[in-house]
Amino acid sequence: MKIEGRTFVVSGGASGLGRACVRDICRLGGNVVILDMNEELGPALIKELGAGSAKFLVCDVSDTGSIASAVMPTVSWIKETGKPLGGIIPAAGVGRPGLILNKANEPVPLSQIDFVLSINLRGTLDLVRQFLPALATSPPFSSDNERGVIVMVSSSAAFDGQMGQVAYAASKGAVASMTLPMARDLSRFGIRVVTVAPSMFESAMTAGMSDKVRKGLEKAMEFPARAGKPEEFSALVRHAIENVMLNGVVIRLDGATRMPSKL
Template sequence: MEISSKTPAIVTGGASGLGLATAKAIAATGAKVAIFDMKEDEGEKVAKELGGTFCKVNVTSEEEVDAAFAKAREAHGQERILVNCAGIGNAIKTASRDKNDGSIKHYPLSAFDFVIQVNLVGTFRCIAKSAAGMMTLDPINDDGERGAIVNTASVAAEDGQMGQAAYSASKGGVVGMTLPIARDLMKEGIRVNTILPGIFNTPLMNAAPPQVKDALAASVPFPKRLGLPEEYAKLAMVMLENTYFNGEDVRLDGAIRMAPR
């Protein structure tokens, strides 16, 4: 897909981190970008800087997602690009013993479900609604392409650490649905790919103590550093622009394989 000023795009989680870097990369082509995020102040600021539109949205809410798509399309037209970066994580063991009294507790199912709802169901919700909209568009090239979607999973989908059962399950679900969705949409000319990032220097990671960041960087085979959001954005752009890139799940991790803890 050739991205230009005539290529409306939506980036979920676009107010910070991987989503922000991707929104900037897309906007640099002249495309209008709608930022879907819960962070209103940051989102409004980013949208203003990029000449786009901010939509406050919680991807677990059907009503908010519908309203956000409506607002984005009213501002820029039906999107041809969707990049899903919205997500959360937590660290809770499936079952564990209290360090003080030895009592046994299990993972709160409500907490498990919340991670699944945001990372997996929220991603699918945005994919389904965006794809339905893309199907109304005319093809833009000789291959019959109508749109392209990029999702964000995690290396935890393949080698999750202790306490990451919910997170790994949610991201594994994103990986698992990539090819079936690409097949669902193949006759409509809509491509679907997924990136599995490793340890990236996002705002959340910036809050960690320097020694923690240094230890994580040292665990990466090469290059021995945390990933840069701009490097994620570069891969996302390749997936969007290369029409033969479809149905793939690609690790972007400096060859790291996560240890149990």
């Protein structure tokens, strides 16, 4: 699918990996609706890209009403620009580590589990669910009658989560697990589903890491022995959009890194 002439919805698009995707899509002639809670970074990115190619809407993906309130403005903007919806990229995510049972014999608070699941899993699924009717009615193109693509974000923690990552690994593992059944559900509409599972990348989530933790993680890496760059993540997302044969698959983007149990 060509990015040019299509509109994409990107949650968590004001920073980190989502922002890199937004920049790539706009550079290639697509439009983007940026959904994010950051009311400083969002407008700043719009100013950088130009209002003609991007639109910012405040949205909390853990709140189903907040997502619903973003659907109609998106559909209206698509009608104004004449660039039909071509993809949904739920890139909003959080990581809040915590041992399921700590040294004081206290279980992790359920509120902490709910916080991670509500954004990483429920927020991903709800965002896709609510924007799908618009994507399913986009005009098909090419001999394959493709309408669009959903590119979800899992994590290497889905496969080799570390100590303290039970909730995070559960949320990202679920995203990976729903890739194939979602692709099967949507195949009759000409909609593909691809999931990218990155390891440690430069993002808002990893910015607060201590040097000790960062160096410990780098020791577990093969090649390259560094955190991934947002542009390297967006390059794979771009390919997932453009390559019609990528469907129902989870792609690890981790430089052969396999995380140890603990640092």
